[in-house]
Amino acid sequence: MPSPAPFSRYEFLIAWRYLRARRSEGGVSVMTWISLIGIALGVMALIATLAVRAGFRTEFVDTILGANAHSSVYMAPTSFTNDLTGETYTQSGRIEDYDALAARIADIPGVTRANALVRGQVMVTSGDRSNVAEVYGVTPEALEAIPRITDPETSAGNIADFPEGIAIGEGIARELAVGIGDTVRLISPNGARTAMGTTPRVSSFEVTYIFSAGRYDIDRTRIYMPFTEAQSYFNREGAADEIEVYVAEPERVETLTPALLQAAGQGALVWNWKDASSSFLSALDIEDDVMFVILSVLVLIAAMNITSGLVMLVKNKGRDIGILRTMGLTEGAVLRVFFLCGAFTGILGTLAGVVLGVALALNVENIMSLLNAATAGGAWQAEVRGIYKLPAELRAWDVGRAVALSLVLSFLVTLFPARRAARMSPVEALRYE
Template sequence: MPSPRPFSGYEFLIAWRYLRARRAEGGVSVMTWISLIGIALGVAALIVTLAVRTGFRAEFVDTILGANAHTTVYMSPTSFENELTGEIYTQPGRISDYDDMATRLAAIDGVIRTAPVVKGQVMATADGRANVAEVFGISAENLARIPRIADPETAYGNLSDFENGIAIGSGIARELGVGIGDRIRLIAPEGAQTAFGTTPRVNAYEITYIFTAGRYDIDRTRVYMPLAEAQSYFNREDVADEIEIYVDDPEHVANWTLPLIEAAGEGAQVWTWQDSSGSFLRALDIEDDVMFIILSVLVLIATMNITSGLIMLVKNKGRDIGILRTMGLTEGAVLRVFFLCGAFTGVIGTVIGVVLGVIVALNVDHIMALLGSGAWDASVRGIYELPSKLRAVDIGKAVALSLTLSFLVTIIPAARAARMNPVEALRYE
């Protein structure tokens, strides 16, 4: 008579019978319940953590790319010597042929659009209140193509009126207590040149548009001004400070660095969004790895309780093992029976953990709301709410880790049960 194939139905039946037995009958121990609950909580914590970290990175990158250029082209500073005094002066790089350069850059394969920009730092004041602001001089057409800025659902005012005033972030509007139609004064340290030196330039502008980009630092400091007005205000007549570039694959924006430099010409330099935020993104990646390792250790500790529970189960079932061996069960069959006992615990705990983790990950923003408004500080974290993004690959990693550890820790006690001598097991029965 041929031997039954491994993991036959009777092996599952015996294993399940042992798990369902009452403790008085030598069944599931307290340690097994602890391991099941521990695995469920460990898997849930791992899924929620991975979802939050993935969501945070996705939201952070989206707010960067939705309100900033993917990369910028600017010219290197130039130095010259004063013939009278012999002193060396450094002049910031300027782009005089910015329209032609923007056209050349836009012709590169993969470049979606380009936008000449004038930038400057100012002090914004209104009704005795003041706030530092960064001014971007840009055309109305290019401003309307910035996703996080030209968003009618989160903005106030009309972009069609941009040429008649300025657009400011909602944070600046809140700090200064102003709204659509109000006027604010912008004070630039480098203004008109007089016989007595440089005097600050003070101009008043009407607010025609208020945007919310989703980033606290952007909403609290950014001001958009029509390009021609910014050139006049910052003494940049007929020049631009940089050309903003948008590409079709911003995650691999470095691939365009060399073509952009070649198209821009001598003295051109490139600064990508990854250059400005790369250290923070790398910190996020390192934190993801560390958190995964820490939570993996927690799952391992929970699965180790399976070993304790199985050892107790094997001890209580010594008589049964002896009877099963005398009935013809092989060592391999006994090993598989007790392996399945531990595997059932791991599988059930993992399934419960996945369900619990998915539920929490999908409602993490509501949970944070219950903790109060102070639980999430946008001024520290840059974004206004705790994001969560579930990915199948993250759930798969949590499930694979839990099941692998659960299966591995059952091998030793299951092998111990398989090596038990039936004669010794039944000696005193």
């Protein structure tokens, strides 16, 4: 008569019977519940943490790509001497043929658009309030193409009025207590150069548009000014500071660097969004790995409870093991029975953890809103985190590796007590019965 196939129906029935046994019958139901709950909480924490980390990175990158150029082309700094004063100045490289250069760059495969930019630092004031800001001189068409700036749900005013004034971040507007139609003064230290030196330039501008880029540091420091006005204000007549480049695949922007340098010619430099945020993105990747390892240890600790429960179960079921062995149950069958006992606990705990983790990840923003309300905004501070909300992004890869980790650990820790049960001698098991 052929022997039954591994993991036959009777092995599942015996394992399930042992798991459901009352403590008075030699079962360890309490220990099983402790193991199951521990694994469920560990998997829940792992999935929720990975989802929050993924959401944070996605939101951070989205705010970068949604409010900044994917790459910038500029010229190396140059030095010159003022003939009147004899003073030597170092200034950023000027791009004289910016329209032609932008057209050449836009023709590169993979580049979606390119536009000239004038950039400068100013002090912006209104009444007795002041703030430091960075001015971006762009054309109205270029401004309208920036998704985070033109979002109607987070902006105020009509972007069509931009040529008549300036656009400022909501952080600047809040700190200066200004709104649409109000006037602010911009003070630039690099104004007109005369025989007496450089005099600051002070000009007044009407606020025609207020935007929110989703980043605290951008909203409180950035101002957009019409391109021709910026050229005049920053002494850039007939020139631009850099060419902003937008590409179809921002995550592969570095592959276009050689083509950009070739199109720009000698003396050109390229700086992309990954270069600007490389240290922060690297820190996020390291934190992701560290958090996964730490939470994996928590899942392992929870899974070790399965070992404790099975050791007790094997001890309590010694008589049953002896009887089953004398009835013809092989060592392999006994091993599989107790392996299934631990596997059931691991599988059920993992499934419960997935449900709880997904539910927690989907409601992170609501939970953070409640915490912020309870702590008067102390739970999430935008000025520290950089972004205004804590999103979560559930990825199949993250859920899959959390499930795989939990199941592998649960199965591995089950092998030792199951092997011990399989090697138990029927004579020894029944000696004192």
